[in-house]
Amino acid sequence: MKTIMFTGGGSAGHVTVNLALIPRFLEEGWTVQYIGSENGIERKLIASVPEVKYFPISTGKLRRYMDIQNVKDPFKVVKGLYQAYRLIKTNKPNVIFSKGGFVSVPVVIGAWLNKVPLLIHESDLTPGLANRISIPFASGVCTTFPETGDMLRGGKSRHVGAVIREEVKQGNADRGRTFCGFTRSKPVILIMGGSLGARKINQTVRHALTRLSKSYQIVHLCGKNQVDPSITMTGYKQFEYVNEQLPDVLAMTDVVVSRAGSNSIYEFLALKKPMLLIPLTKEQSRGDQILNAQSFEKLGYCNVLYEEKLTADTLIQGVERLYDNREAFVERMSLSEDTDASAAVFEWINEIARK
Incomplete structure (x- = not known):
């Protein structure tokens, strides 16, 4: 053995x-x-x-x-x-x-x-x-x-x-909506800042929530100890981290707002999920996520919003632009080598x- x-x-x-x-x-x-x-x-x-x-x-x-x-x-x-x-x-x-x-x-x-x-x-x-x-x-x-x-x-x-977890491809959108208490009435945005969270992204999302929630349902993966229990808005669900239910959440998701860690963005690519990537800055990292995001942007798989330009307004504009052009992103991702x-x-x- x-x-x-x-x-x-x-x-x-x-x-x-x-x-x-x-x-x-x-x-x-x-x-x-x-x-x-x-x-x-x-x-x-x-x-x-x-x-x-x-x-x-x-x-x-x-x-x-x-x-x-x-x-x-x-x-x-x-x-x-x-x-x-x-x-x-x-x-x-x-x-x-x-x-x-x-x-x-x-x-x-x-x-x-x-x-x-x-x-x-x-x-x-x-x-x-x-x-x-x-x-x-x-x-x-x-x-x-x-x-x-x-x-x-x-x-x-x-x-x-990219090594992709097989279970990620086996999600069920109906189970995802049941898990989050969502309906079919509005499209779904998945927002995630990585397993350790992203304070700037979390703060900006919360400032933009009232406007975003008019058009979208939002799943927000905040990171450890970064959930805000005072927010109980309909159509907004926040978690520190989702593991077993993540495939179902991804299955119901229309567009993703995320950091640019390689494992995550390749999973989004495999599932044909249009992405708005907010890479870690060079002050926070060695710049690897910036290069990852630029590589995907060059191939037409995502839009990039740099954290230095991240505000409630630019986030909302980025999400709307991504959603409006989602079919073109899906088409380009469908041409990627499997x-x-x-x-x-x-x-x-x-x-x-x-x-």
């Missing part, structure tokens, strides 16, 4: 690809394990798959700014590296698959020290900091955007496309394990 270890965390985006792949390995009889942080979102998400053994390790965040935690975190990383090394040595996986995020770095190095082959997945157009550190230790890198391979040397990369990235990754992992 073969064993695979997954790693990745810090945000839902660093877990969803793993969640999409895990069922295939379980069906094929692999033993599946997961190394993640002690209290990160990955632990909660992986708990939904009871067949997977979860191993928590100490982690430190890779920050690009000054913070007192930068002094403490190197010690956490060293502890996590030791824990990962011991777990890998004890469990002897055939291969390790890393989705990235700061939790993955100790696991990647632990794999290299144990001479266990490792495959990395990069969702964004440009590799993140954790993956840039990890790539030299990896056997290969799966890329989502075809342009990413041009930035990676050594022939390690292979363009596989690849089975999950199968491509599964085959590559098998190839590595056989070697």
Whole structure:
């Protein structure tokens, strides 16, 4: 029986690809394990798959700014590296698959020290900091955007496309309307700022609610601790985060307002949902979401509203423009290449394990 270890965390985006792949390995009889942080979102998400053994390790965040935690975190990383090394040595996986995020770095190095082959997945157009550190230790890198391979040397990369969770494609619009208490009388907007939320987007949406609700029903995924219980408007439903019901919510959705994380926007593309993307600014990130959004905009899959220009008025104008032109967006998205990235990754992992 073969064993695979997954790693990745810090945000839902660093877990969803793993969640999409895990069922295939379980069906094929692999033993599946997961190394993640002690209290990160990955632990909660992986708990939904009871067949997977979860191993928590100490982690430190890779920050690009000054913070007192930068002094403490190197010690956490060293502890996590030791824990990962011991777990890998004890469990002897055939291969390790890393989705990235700061939790993955100790696991990647632990794999290299144990001479266990490792495959990395990069969702964004440009590799993140954790993956840039990890790539030299990896056997290969799966890329989502075809342009990413041009930035990676050594022939390690292979363009596989976007790994999409199968359950996302199986939503039911009627179940979604029942879940949210919506009707067929108005179109539905899904607004989401990522699993960690987006304060600026949330505030702007609430300022625009009265006007938006005249024409649309709104599902608002606000992020942890960012729901405003004082708002009880008809046709407006807010949640911190939606997991099991997300496919149904997406099925009833007409247009999406979202950050530009790669996993999410490729799922919207697969479902042919017109998008208004509000990427994280360069002050908030390394600029990867800006590049993701620009790539999709160039292909005609979305409109982009930069956060620096985000107001209640520009949000409403952006939503109205998107909705009015939704059929053209759907038509262009229908022409996109439909690849089975999950199968491509599964085959590559098998190839590595056989070697």
